[in-house]
Amino acid sequence: MTPGQGISYQHRIAWLAELAQMGYRVTNPELISQADPSFFQNYRTWMQELASLKGGHVKYVPLFSRFPEGVPDQFTHFKKRLIGYLANFWHVSADGRPQPGWVPDWLFNAQDFGADPITQLQHDELYEQALKAQASRQRDTHIEWTYLTLALAPDWSAALQKWMQSLLYAKAPIKAAWHADLTTLLDFYGVADLEANRLVHKENKAWVMRYAWQKGQYEQVLHLGSNATDVLRMFAALTGSDVSLSEPIRFPKLTRAQRRCVMQMLDQAPELAEDLMRYRALWRTVARYLHPGEFASKYPHVANTFRALHQGKLQTLNSKIENLLAEADLFAIRKDPTWGPLNLNAR
Structure with missing residues (x-):
């Protein structure tokens, strides 16, 4: 205001x-x-x-005009509807043509319904009749309150941004009903000011990354993604798949600019080998869309990691340590720069 x-x-x-x-x-x-x-x-x-x-x-009307007292038995009503379908199929007018939408008065009292009792499709006459009946009824005294907060300009802008961030940073998934409003606010405020480390819920982060990706804001996608698994969740959000990754997901087709963005995100991701091994079946599918070998000169680490995954030779930090322990080569473990706690030479 x-x-x-x-x-x-x-x-x-x-x-x-x-x-x-x-x-x-x-x-x-x-x-x-x-x-x-x-x-x-x-x-x-x-x-x-x-x-x-x-x-x-x-303007809503109930299917059963005498609801809630006059709701018929479910099984009996189903049988009568089935009979009604058959009656509609065989019923013909005087000129011999079928008459769909005919409600036999020996089967149903149409006045007891706000729609066609057989097909349950809207019927203008029954709808208008039900509207009049609704108007004469006493209003429901139970109210589900929604609370509005007013704000004076220019405070309203900060209040809206704060509300948007409170939803995105929440530890619970955003309700689908809020998606349209949040999209409008992200169009206005952008995602550059969002703190990636505060997007703690995986579904919310995937949703915001999906937004930036669809807008072609690949720099912001890089800003939001913190590990390789975030890429998979974003792909799941883009294709309407399971963001939890507990089931196989679908993948979008990628332009060269998008593939470059993914390669850069993977290049800056910590523990890349561990993340690829955790969802290796999904990453093997990603490789078919990504073609990491084409970017080997700029992102050799990512290309080599995918090559090792494809060949079944990918070694994670844990597997390296296990192999060295099996060989009792503690000196090699101590000198391995990737194993900070035992890397005495780095101290």
Whole structure:
């Protein structure tokens, strides 16, 4: 809201009452007295938007007009529907043509339904009838409240960014209902200010990386990804596969620029061999799309790691230590620069 001389008491009360009727409460209504009256210029537009968020833009009617008392037995209703399908199939009009959508009065009382009781498809006459019946009913007194927080410009921008970050940094996955709003906010704020180490939930990080990837913001993808497994999760998010990687995932086709981005991300990833071994079946599939050998001159470490994976000769740090221990070569372990705790020469 733009700061101003404030909104009159009458308008304030009327607005809060309308919000309450829709299931909204304002956590800081005192801020309304500091807003400019122009706040109400687009009143109807954003009230309709708030109504749609609650499903208020659609008029619903129950399938069973006497719900909840008059719900028929499930099995009996199914049998009657089946008979109705057969009756529709054989029923013909005077001119000999089939009559789909015919509801036999000896089978159903159509007035007891808000839609066709056989097909359960919307029927205009039954729908209008059910709407009138709904209007005469007493409203449900139980309300699921949604809380709104007001902010004055320019504070609203910081408040929105803080809200966006609180969802992205949460330790729980983002609800699908928030994806559209978060995409709009990411379009506005970008991802450059996000702290990659605070994206602690794997699904949330994969979702943000997917956003940056689809926008062609490959530098931001590099900024967000911290290890090779993040690449797999991003691919899973891009293809609608299982981000937890507990099941096989699909992979997108990659342009040369995208392949270069993946190679660079893998090149800067710690413990690359360990990550590739952990999901070696998936990485063998990735290699067919990635063609790491084409980038061997610029990223030799990544290309060599993939080659070793393909040949079944990939050695992780643990496997190196196990082999040396099996050979009782403690001197070699001590000198190995990759084994910091025992690398006495590095101290």
